[in-house]
Amino acid sequence: MPSTRDLDSGFRDAAQAIFDVAKELDRGFRITSSRRTRADQQRLWNNYVSGQSDLPAAPPGKSKHEMGLAVDIARPDVDPFEDEYLQRLGEIWKEAGGIWGGDFDDPVHFESPDGPSDAPKVSQAQGLRQSFVDRKAELRAVFDFFNPFS
Numbered sequence: 001m002p003s004t005r006d007l008d009s010g011f012r013d014a015a016q017a018i019f020d021v022a023k024e025l026d027r028g029f030r031i032t033s034s035r036r037t038r039a040d041q042q043r044l045w046n047n048y049v050s051g052q053s054d055l056p057a058a059p060p061g062k063s064k065h066e067m068g069l070a071v072d073i074a075r076p077d078v079d080p081f082e083d084e085y086l087q088r089l090g091e092i093w094k095e096a097g098g099i100w101g102g103d104f105d106d107p108v109h110f111e112s113p114d115g116p117s118d119a120p121k122v123s124q125a126q127g128l129r130q131s132f133v134d135r136k137a138e139l140r141a142v143f144d145f146f147n148p149f150s
């Protein structure tokens with residue numbers, strides 16, 4: 001079962017925060033992909049180019065999943081292209097500085113705007129993480145408003 005544990009240390013808390021918010025909307029949300037090996041990415045790419053996947057995949061070596069800087073979140077019984085919660089989560093993710101796959105036909109995909117945390121440049125992922133941690137209570141209130149019976 002994929003989890004945020006495998007992710008880059010500078011991105012892990014942000015990914016966990018958005019997943020926690022998703023689970024508050026619906027306990028059915030799952031992490032469907034976190035860090036991938038090159039072999040995983042090759043398999044997904046092959047499926048995509050042969051038309052066996054509705055969701056896009058980056059070529060091997062080009063996916064942030066291989067760096068532990070992207071996470072996929074979905075509900076197994078809901079079409080991600082029709083999932084209003086993913087739309088809302090994506091908006092919040094982008095507002096906090098993240099890259100949301102819904103802008104490129106991949107609504108399950110939540111990506112760090114930055115490179116690996118051991119890269120020499122300043123890690124924006126740290127800011128993203130902090131932004132989510134700081135805003136968690138506020139986000140919860142927004143979702144309670146939209147979804148009072150959950």
Ligand SMILES: [Zn+2]
Pocket residue numbers: 033065070071072101108109110
């Ligand atoms: Zn993804």
